[in-house]
Amino acid sequence: xxxxxxxxxxxxxEKGQTxxxxxxxxxxxxxxYWYRRVMGKEIKFLLHFVKESKQDESGMPNNRFLxxxxxxxxxxxxxxPAELEDSGVYFCASSHQATRSTDTQYFGPGTRLTVL
Amino acid sequence: xxxxxxxxxxxxxxxxxxxxxxxxYTATGYPSLFWYVQYPGEGLQLLxxxxxxxxxxSNKGFEATYRKETTSFHLEKGSVQVSxxxxxxxxxxxxxxxxxxxTFGTGTKLQVIP
Numbered sequence: 103x104x105x106x107x108x109x110x111x112x113x114x115x116e117k118g119q120t121x122x123x124x125x126x127x128x129x130x131x132x133x134x135y136w137y138r139r140v141m142g143k144e145i146k147f148l149l150h151f152v153k154e155s156k157q158d159e160s161g162m163p164n165n166r167f168l169x170x171x172x173x174x175x176x177x178x179x180x181x182x183p184a185e186l187e188d189s190g191v192y193f194c195a196s197s198h199q200a201t202r203s204t205d206t207q208y209f210g211p212g213t214r215l216t217v218l
Numbered sequence: 219x220x221x222x223x224x225x226x227x228x229x230x231x232x233x234x235x236x237x238x239x240x241x242x243y244t245a246t247g248y249p250s251l252f253w254y255v256q257y258p259g260e261g262l263q264l265l266x267x268x269x270x271x272x273x274x275x276s277n278k279g280f281e282a283t284y285r286k287e288t289t290s291f292h293l294e295k296g297s298v299q300v301s302x303x304x305x306x307x308x309x310x311x312x313x314x315x316x317x318x319x320x321t322f323g324t325g326t327k328l329q330v331i332p
Contacts, residue, residue: 200318
């Protein structure tokens with residue numbers, strides 16, 4: 103069974119440009135999460151999809167970030183326009199269940215975003 | 219809100235040394251606790267978990283015990299190997315609004331030298 107995949111693995115862009123990150127969850131997982139780790143800090147929650155619906159987007163930093171999950175399969179996270187403070191590693195995770203604290207989330211390798 | 223505090227790294231050990239990475243948490247209710255590991259160039263992998271007080275999670279020689287009285291979940295390994303070099307993240311999982319919410323610590327980088 104394939105794991106969570108993310109594309110690209112690295113992205114270097116100039117301030118003001120647009121970047122779109124993609125995440126393909128494990129097949130059959132209804133729950134998809136985006137997280138971000140800014141250098142040396144904790145991994146912070148951004149948002150949670152249940153199928154194609156945003157269940158919780160309380161962690162999205164501002165309206166420059168737009169996440170979509172059309173059809174409830176893969177998801178994209180667009181940053182427009184990118185700012186320097188958006189640099190970091192963006193992780194995607196998926197899970198089959200998400201209603202219990204014991205549920206396990208499976209993570210992708212992350213996308214390292216550098217904004218110059 | 220919930221929070222996780224783990225010891226700052228980097229931690230450098232010689233091969234076969236004993237490892238402890240401290241992790242404490244603040245949470246209401248009864249969270250589950252996890253350790254994730256990120257090897258160089260790879261994504262986060264679940265290392266072990268414990269879902270209730272006094273539970274011990276273990277995997278690949280690593281252990282951690284859920285201590286409610288001290289709100290801790292310290293990671294230990296008796297004899298580390300070079301291949302254990304990685305970043306280790308302590309995490310807390312609780313339900314909020316009917317759904318799981320995971321809170322991570324800052325990560326501790328471990329370097330094991332031959």
